Amino acid sequence: MLRDLRKLPTDRVLVSPSVLASDFSCLGGEIVRAAQAGADVIHLDVMDGGFVPNLSFGPPVIRSIRPKSGLLFDTHLMIEHPAKYAAAFAAAGADHLTFHLECSDPAGEVIDAIRKAGCTVGISLKPATPPEAVFPWLEKIDLVLVMTVEPGFGGQSFMAGQLPKIAAIKREILRRKLHIQLEADGGLDERTVIPTASCGANLIVAGTSVFRHPEGMEEAIRRLHAATGVLDSQL
Ligand code: DX5
Ligand code: ZN
Numbered sequence: 001m002l003r004d005l006r007k008l009p010t011d012r013v014l015v016s017p018s019v020l021a022s023d024f025s026c027l028g029g030e031i032v033r034a035a036q037a038g039a040d041v042i043h044l045d046v047m048d049g050g051f052v053p054n055l056s057f058g059p060p061v062i063r064s065i066r067p068k069s070g071l072l073f074d075t076h077l078m079i080e081h082p083a084k085y086a087a088a089f090a091a092a093g094a095d096h097l098t099f100h101l102e103c104s105d106p107a108g109e110v111i112d113a114i115r116k117a118g119c120t121v122g123i124s125l126k127p128a129t130p131p132e133a134v135f136p137w138l139e140k141i142d143l144v145l146v147m148t149v150e151p152g153f154g155g156q157s158f159m160a161g162q163l164p165k166i167a168a169i170k171r172e173i174l175r176r177k178l179h180i181q182l183e184a185d186g187g188l189d190e191r192t193v194i195p196t197a198s199c200g201a202n203l204i205v206a207g208t209s210v211f212r213h214p215e216g217m218e219e220a221i222r223r224l225h226a227a228t229g230v231l232d233s234q235l
Pocket of ligand 2: 018043044045076185205
């Protein structure tokens with residue numbers, strides 16, 4: 001199984017199911033179910049009750065589910081002090097750590113802490129943050145995550161106003177010829193994935209629409225993967 005984000009392709013749609021929408025009473029089984037249904041990586045939403053007005057889980061939970069899956073753990077840190085906790089998440093089994101540019105730690109320090117811990121690095125932008133904010137960091141990171149809802153909760157409506165931001169970041173990635181995963185997170189389903197992938201996002205986070213799809217998880221993931229057909233078409 002591939003657990004190095006740098007080796008994942010950027011020219012097809014990959015699906016990262018968010019376990020926030022899963023049944024936490026059997027989290028290990030839910031991850032196995034997602035892997036069997038065709039998930040490419042697993043999205044783990046970490047919230048500290050400070051950076052976002054919600055709490056989820058931390059390193060002990062990640063450690064407990066690590067033996068259940070060979071898939072890459074795409075860990076989304078919605079926390080104020082990612083530099084302080086990067087080593088703990090890496091030791092628990094996270095392969096990739098995405099932090100928010102709006103957090104309280106300087107971005108350069110967080111990137112160094114994540115690299116030192118041995119993980120690949122992502123930067124996430126909240127809806128109000130402009131695309132240019134991440135441009136100075138592009139050469140130093142492996143992934144950009146554009147939030148298509150306000151971070152903190154699953155099950156919210158997709159914000160179509162974020163599409164131009166996705167396109168602007170993708171154009172810059174292509175202009176500089178960088179191999180960077182462009183990820184979108186929030187309110188994504190078989191319908192909203194179309195404009196999102198058209199604008200250049202290839203790594204699609206989906207919680208509710210995957211774990212609670214009426215026709216099952218395999219069908220949900222298959223329909224998201226099908227958006228490879230429109231990837232980058234609106235650039
Ligand atoms: C929100 C999280 C998302 C969330 C997505 O703060 O970062 O990953 O779980 O959930 P859905 O797909 O239900 O919008
Ligand atoms: Zn997330």
